[in-house]
Amino acid sequence: MARKIKPLIYVFWEGESEQAYTKFLKKIFENVAIIKPYNAAGLFSAAVNAFNNNPRYRNNTDATDEIWFFFDTEIDKANQWKANYKMINKLRKLRKTHIKVRLLMTTACLEYWLLLHYEKCAPAIATPEDKKRILEKVKLHLPLYKKGDEESTFKIAEHYQMAISNGTWTLEHLVAEGIPTIEDKDERNAWLFEGKYTFTTVHEAIEYLKEL
Numbered sequence: 001m002a003r004k005i006k007p008l009i010y011v012f013w014e015g016e017s018e019q020a021y022t023k024f025l026k027k028i029f030e031n032v033a034i035i036k037p038y039n040a041a042g043l044f045s046a047a048v049n050a051f052n053n054n055p056r057y058r059n060n061t062d063a064t065d066e067i068w069f070f071f072d073t074e075i076d077k078a079n080q081w082k083a084n085y086k087m088i089n090k091l092r093k094l095r096k097t098h099i100k101v102r103l104l105m106t107t108a109c110l111e112y113w114l115l116l117h118y119e120k121c122a123p124a125i126a127t128p129e130d131k132k133r134i135l136e137k138v139k140l141h142l143p144l145y146k147k148g149d150e151e152s153t154f155k156i157a158e159h160y161q162m163a164i165s166n167g168t169w170t171l172e173h174l175v176a177e178g179i180p181t182i183e184d185k186d187e188r189n190a191w192l193f194e195g196k197y198t199f200t201t202v203h204e205a206i207e208y209l210k211e212l
Helices: 016-028 044-053 075-092 110-115 128-141 150-157 160-172 186-193 202-211
Strands: 008-013 034-037 064-073 100-107
Touching (some): 016 034, 016 064, 016 110, 016 202, 044 064, 064 202, 075 186, 100 186, 160 202
């Protein structure tokens, strides 16, 4: 029987909280996937630069299965979608058989994704005060949590099964708001990127890892 090769996934992340959660996924799913977080904060332009100019990335193009972008959506960044989408397509076309680009998006702050590990909720999150409230709600479940702290993030992430269920609900909840589809498609992601509604898509990446 031929040996099954683990899929290679590069992860580009926005902030220290995303970085910590990525390290959890790398550890928990190391038996089924090779997850390689980028060595610094950076998203779309960082990925294009890495695959164009860094031999460690450029020489692994044929072996790369997926490229992930782990970040928060913000209303004031909605106008960046067109530029980001151009870079997404460049990355997809690095080889003839397109590379899967997956967007791990969460409204306004990663702490909302963390809160979904305990609660099913979809509060409005836009202002700094809203984000602070979400952080405080996370701390009700795990008082020692600090942004970017690996130990406390790992403790929360252990409840990812609940987060998958609640994350799926956040998308289904948006059907009434006019989401084009709840499937991972460009038209949906463009709609979600506008940051008008409370949601996450991080659970889709974990579902993919579980299926492996």
